[in-house]
Amino acid sequence: MPQNIPSGSLSTAPDSKGLNVRPDLLPESFxxxxxxxxxxxxxxxxxxxxxxxxxxxxxxxxxxxxxxxxxxxxxxxxxxxxxxxxxxxxxxxxxxxxxxxxxxxxxxxxxxxxxxxxxxxxxxxxxxxxxxxxxxxxxxxxxxxxxxxxxxxxxxxxxxxxxxxxxxxxxxxxxxxxxxxxxxxxxxxxxxxxxxxxxxxxxxxxxxxxxxxxxxxxxxxxxxxxxxxxxxxxxxxxxxxxxxxxxxxxxxxxxxxxxxxxxxxxxxxDIAAFYGLHTQGKGKIHMSDNSVLQTVEQIASQISGFKTAETTYLYIQGSRQRSYNFYGNQNLEGSTNNIKIGPTASNLSLEQFEAGWPVKELVAQPSLVVQLTTDNNDAAAMYVKQGVLHADTANEDYFIRGKNLLQEEGNGVDTNFTKPITFSLNKTSANKTVASFVQLIYEGKTVKITSETPGPNPGDPAIITSYDLKDIDDIFGLINVTPKVQSKGGNELVYVIDQNLLLIDFENKAGGKDVATVTTKKVEDLIMKNDTESLPRVTYETLLNNIRQNTTSYYESRIAYQDNSNSGTISYSNKNNNFYQPEKPYYFKTEQYTTPEGKSNMGLSLGLEQGKLPSKKLLGITNDENKELIKAVNENQLNNPKFYFNNELGAESSTYLSLEGKEYKKYNLFIIGEDQNGKLKIVSPTTNVNVTTIDHIAFTSSEYAKWVPYLNSIENQPVNIKIYE
Incomplete structure (x- = not known):
């Protein structure tokens, strides 16, 4: 398998440029x-x-x-x-x-x-x-x-x-x-x-x-x-x-x-929708007689033998990489309805999206308009992974957020729903719709979880704790997965990729938020403490798929360099101390600071070429710490587990201040997952696992950070100097 090498770059144009733009799909198949x-x-x-x-x-x-x-x-x-x-x-x-x-x-x-x-x-x-x-x-x-x-x-x-x-x-x-x-x-x-x-x-x-x-x-x-x-x-x-x-x-x-x-x-x-997608973005279908189908008419004619030749499928991914309303959080109050859908904005039906199966089949529909439920939180956003937005739907390179997504109160507007999102569907000259599918990544409502624990004494009422899931709590999974890619020898690190996209936010220097789609990666490595001792570790990181940011000449922009998103192996030499490091152009920066209690700590942040901000988030813990969290997963029989970051100070906005004047946050790592009845549940490990962050990008435990080499940047390249002890 290939190494995880950056494979391309994306536009970082300011809002005044590059809107409503998507690169051609260029589908090509036989x-x-x-x-x-x-x-x-x-x-x-x-x-x-x-x-x-x-x-x-x-x-x-x-x-x-x-x-x-x-x-x-x-x-x-x-x-x-x-x-x-x-x-x-x-x-x-x-x-x-x-x-x-x-x-x-x-x-x-x-x-x-x-x-x-x-x-x-x-x-x-x-x-x-x-x-x-x-x-x-x-x-x-x-x-x-x-x-x-x-x-x-x-x-x-x-x-x-x-x-x-x-x-x-x-x-x-x-x-x-x-x-x-x-x-x-x-x-x-x-x-x-x-x-x-x-x-x-x-x-x-x-x-x-x-x-x-x-x-x-x-x-x-x-x-x-x-x-x-x-x-x-x-x-x-x-x-x-x-x-x-x-x-x-x-x-x-x-x-x-x-x-x-x-x-x-x-x-x-559906195979018909697969071929129908070739009518979008300069597609080509090669045939056995060496001819090539490229026009809408040619492709529609070729797939006309399928009964679904005019069917459009709607897929919507919601919270925690599940389908829209998997957790029931998108329903209107007192109702099971959660979507308005129809051929035009003036002809919408109020429905339950997931009734039956979470794939919506729209037969011979000339166009598609949807409105999804929202609580109008400032992180609400949509990304159109597949599909062609109509020119009437304002977007930022197929990201839809803020005023493009949310409705303003007044004039009888129902702010429980987003603005109408309109998609163009390809049609033949006979006005027949060509099979295709529309795939959305949507985060529209905050997921709330209520946890009950027994009171401290027999007969005491249960203690109820409510949690609001933050952006960071929906990112790092892969906790209890086993890679299927096999190592060919002893000198390889096998890494695992979750191919499902996530929507995440990055706070920018202008006080707003940049939005990105990412996949996630897990790597297990081994770092040498000395000639005889080693430390197994686990690193979770995001891999950039696409990004939309608000940039001006006054603030730094984020790097928009795509990461390769295939599972595989990384080879290394057995003559060196080999350990995980972020792929170029990223590197770890180390910063020693003193806690209010007078304890010396090592902080890690992500470094990058000058003038750019990271478009990546990362979690690093030791293998023993990861095992404690897996134990909590197994004991509670949780499915689809992810890390929940519980701020040690209670309020998410609360920070610590080091004796050197450095602000940092400290979290207890919990696990959030689905119990055997499908209900979301938050559990804590028997032994606390703590991580800190000084840049809101890299979150690491003290033992993980302790054994990362000091790094400097010389001509934008990381250089190992020594191990911190």
Missing amino acids: FFLEKGKIFSQDPAGKFGAYGTVFRTTSKVSFTGKVYTICQGQVFLQPCGDDSTKVNAILKPFSQPIKGLAIKYIVYRGLNRLDFFQGDLITSGTPTGFIDIIKKEFTGLYSMLGITAPAFTAQHIGFPAGTTQSVDDLIDDYFLKISKVEVTGSTATEQPKKAFELPMIPRGTHLGNVTGSIGIDIVLNEGDYTVANDPNPFQLNLAFARSADHVLDQAIGNTAFKKKLIRETATQFL
């Missing part, structure tokens, strides 16, 4: 079915909600060749109970649409004989896929100078002569490290790790189908597993082998598990 062959879809085979089930597989009638939509690796599995069919799971390497992270594309119902004769990989009908993988396989053993074993189905994941559990995660096969034991000129492979799945180009003839084919698009949330995940649905081999997959609420044995199954619908995308 149509998965052979051109010139007719396909059709029965209404029962379309993607979407059917009462208590949600079809993730779009199934069409078709006979002909099938192609890879994008470049990636391919893994094969059985197709239900049909021994004549196989399923192929494609893991994209090159994403076909910017900003749309696809984890898997699952092809269901390919003809087995196009891949295997018995258990041997060979095809009666030659395909580009078989040609590529046979060449890769023989080339590997030729390079090793040994005799290649028989090329069998197990080499591409199919359970031929190997034991596989349907509970195995698909990632276990894509992210494995192949192992081959060589004795003399004989090679012996280990089960499940026989051959690393080769990279297949976009538009490769994958195989053929006879009668019908199903296809799923799974969106990427990250390459990790969650400890004690209560969601009954998992991306495992049972899902990979399904001939025709649906999410079924009936498999949830509690109300919360049923809710988690409904939530899973947001992890899937």
